[in-house]
Amino acid sequence: VSVRVQLPPLLRHVMGGERWLEADGSSVAAVLTDLGRRHPPLALHFFDEQGQVRHNIVCIHDGTLVRAREAAVHQLRAGDELVLTNALAGG
């Protein structure tokens, strides 16, 4: 399914300032894989050496927080929007 993904500010620099990207995939992990295929520099940021979604990446989907460990099973619908970000850290 086709979805839109909002990049976090740090990764917009990688994409020349683009805020939103189009991607295909029925799960969060599938969408990240497709984004990495379309835009290879992003793949380094989404997946570690063992092919796992980086543990501190989270998505907001329909007001729900989707953590990296849920990325492969969290299902998406055509036209959905994902806000890609990272887990909060610090005080």
Next chain:
Amino acid sequence: MGVAVVVGTAKGAAVLKSEDRKNWNEEFVLRGWPVTASARDEGRAYAAVNSPNFGVALFASDDDLTTWNQLDAAPRYRPEARGNPEHHRLVAKMDFEGKLKGGGRFVDQIWTLHPAHGALYAGVSEAGLFVTRDRGESWQPIDGFNEQPGRESWQPGFGGLGLHTILTDAKNPNRMWVGISAAGFFRTDDGGKTWSRKDDNVHSFGGNCVHHVAHDPENASVLFRQEHFGVYRSDDGGDSWRVMEDGLPVAEMSDGHRCSFGFPMIHDRKAGASFVVPLDGDNFRFPRGGQLAVYRSTDGRSWHPLTNGLPSNCFAGVLRGSMAGDQQGGIYFGTTAGTIYASRDLGESWQEIASDLPRIMSVEAYVT
């Protein structure tokens, strides 16, 4: 003569440019990214970034250091590589979901970039050595180093197992040295296939915590070493070392040993001069009494303090990668408090050229 200084900080890179090395223009690029190392080779500048959230990557600039584009590739271990348990223990605080429990090995920082012999080498943590021969488009692990027996028992330094120093011999491409905190100093004489430790006579405490080593690549076997436990010199490529601390301040270290503590060691090959920034031992890690001082050796035996223009109320440190020379008499260094100092005369006088930067992690200087 123009000079550009690339200052890697915890939140981006300051690019300082000057035509006369008196008046400087500053631009802050790669905003938000911790910039841990930089280098320039054959007209391309590289900046290594790491993020606890988004991993390690490399940016390249092919212009006047204004435009930076991320490269598609970066050093990465193979999925089957196994990690060092003590390094895992040290970096586990960022492993929120337990990926390290699988025992894998990950590149969590690029500590140094070193161009030589038509290649660019990267030293990383978890400690390892990688090389690119196509301007960063692809990276290959140097297995002779990365997979050598015994790495599983290497003792990490406080910041983990970081390969932070790479030295090469301009006359012998098969000879190379690398330094790892706190696994020690290693040399290969066969182009990276086999390596041996070069830490004889260097004081250790549960591992050789080499902080930085410098030399003239044209006279490569004369090495100057800032160790956690003192300053040393070798005249035989590291086969043997002797203390070289005449004139340096010494302090009592955690284990009672008295020596000169600091992080950076650089060498200006044109002037034949070496530079260190002593700190008041490993308990305090700031300049003694607050007097920031660079020490220079021009005879390879003794050191002399250089403080003209440096503050007397500095309680910041200077990290190992945060000092560089332009080989034209220019010396530059940055503090953990975000100030950059520059000298045009091999340290005789200093000028503050930038301040209020984030924590400074790396400094490189290029003649433009």
